[in-house]
Amino acid sequence: MPAQLVFERRPRAILAVNDSLLMARRSCTHIIRNTDQLLGAFFQPIMFLVLFAAVFGGAISKTLPPGTSYLDFLMPGIIIQTVAFGSTTAAVAVCNDLQKGIVDRFRSLPMSPLAVLNGHVASNLLRSAISTVVMLVVGLVIGFRSQASVIDWLAIAGLILLFTLAFSWLSAIVGLMAKSVEAVQWLTFVLVFPLTFASTTFVPAAGMNPILKAFAVNQPITQVVEAVRALMLGRPIGNFGWLAIGWNIGILLLAVPLASWLFRLRASG
């Protein structure tokens, strides 16, 4: 004789939030159980940080303002670059779900349909936070020093979080549009690579040719990197803070509805 089933009797909105939390827990479990991915989230940022600092440091530090070490200059950029690349795992996760039958199952349940995407985005925030903390610790060990106050650090955390959120949703869109996981990998690569390198992530814009420079100084990643850099190095932030916030909120306002629409479209195909 089966046990008597007890159903939730809470309001719809609370149940919908609950669905997203359940999906976030699922995605976070994926991160923890997927050992390869977890190692990547740990060691890839360390590798990038050490390599860039060692290889470019000597050549680029001459072009930096006096008193600024390349490691200090690099730190904000490498964090943003790592978060941007790390977000592409959300695209892979979304694409994977669509290809296996599990999205069909989720959709046949009386659950909130967007919880699946919310879950992948939430777990991406966790993974990015791990990577960022790892990089900061390694950076401090090899000589990174910051002028930021506690309030500055809160602002830095807020900016990185907002950027990760915006990029996770963009990434979800790629995952929803791609036909296969392989397609996701090259799509995110050709999107993220130019955006992170044609910016002031690794080098100041001063030495770039005029066309590249015009692109680099106006694109969103530069705004975020420069805002975080100003906060970390104790420099005046200028307009970068507002521009970074504006860009990311703009991206979210477009990306979230688009992703929701694509999810409904793809999942009912």
Next chain:
Amino acid sequence: MSIADYVIEVQKLTKSYGKVEVLKGVDLQVERGTMLALLGPNGAGKTTIVRILSTLLGFDEGTVLVDGHDVRTEVNAVRAVIGLTGQSTAVDELLTGRENLVMMGRLYRLTASSAKVRAQELLEEFDLLEAAGRPTKTYSGGMRRRLDLAVSLIATPPVLFLDEPTTGLDPRSRLAMWGIIKSLLAGGTTILLTTQYLEEADQLADRIAVIDGGRVIAAGTPSSLKSKVGNDRLELTFLDDESFRHALTALDDDVIDSNAAEYSASVVINDTNSDVKRALNMLAEAGVVVQSLAVHKPTLDDVFLSLTGKLKPSGTVESN
């Protein structure tokens, strides 16, 4: 005529992908507590019907009611009463069997404690207790299918859709799955099952609808359908022309088909045990030596041959 209690009612259902008509006016009814098997080849439209019934897919025309709810306008009411086991196993590979069950239970709106109790119950019932703590990617195909079915039963839905639940399973796992499905039926669950195997539909279903090219080309009880298709046959092959001729004389009226070039003949059997014995006794009395014999059960191909006169089902497109 009595008023039947239909849990699934489909009328004049049509569905096209672009210019390809996948369903061309399908009518189906399933009475409460019974099983209807949709029997048909790949691409006949079976999966499309299941996806429409389980609210995953829209359609062009017709009415589709599940437990009295319109699948178009009362989506959540339908989802609350159905369980779906699709063709590709839909369990999370990195979560354990137990975690899968509890998560799906919660998504069905069970409370946390209720989901846990029910998960334990299903793990016991489906012989998965030992593997409950392992990620499901380590499961065998049969275990994964069992978990998949268990997941769709987590909230004991009164209506169950099973899309080719035994395709790709070894014979032992298939029998285990049949056992589980039979006990669900005995418990009062209404089931719509799709299959490519006549034997499976015959074993489990109260009624069978044969689907081909997006249409129901025949419907009825398994026995009425089998009487159209023909019974089991005993196929005999003889050593040479002489024994072949002696055999035909001995078996006489029972022979429904023979091939002189291959020295082979077929005999209708209604009851495998007694009829085979009788035929062999008649041959032994006539002193004929049988070279080989085989019992042939009607297959999907035979169904189509007798229903459409064509050897191969026409099919439409792959819909999944």
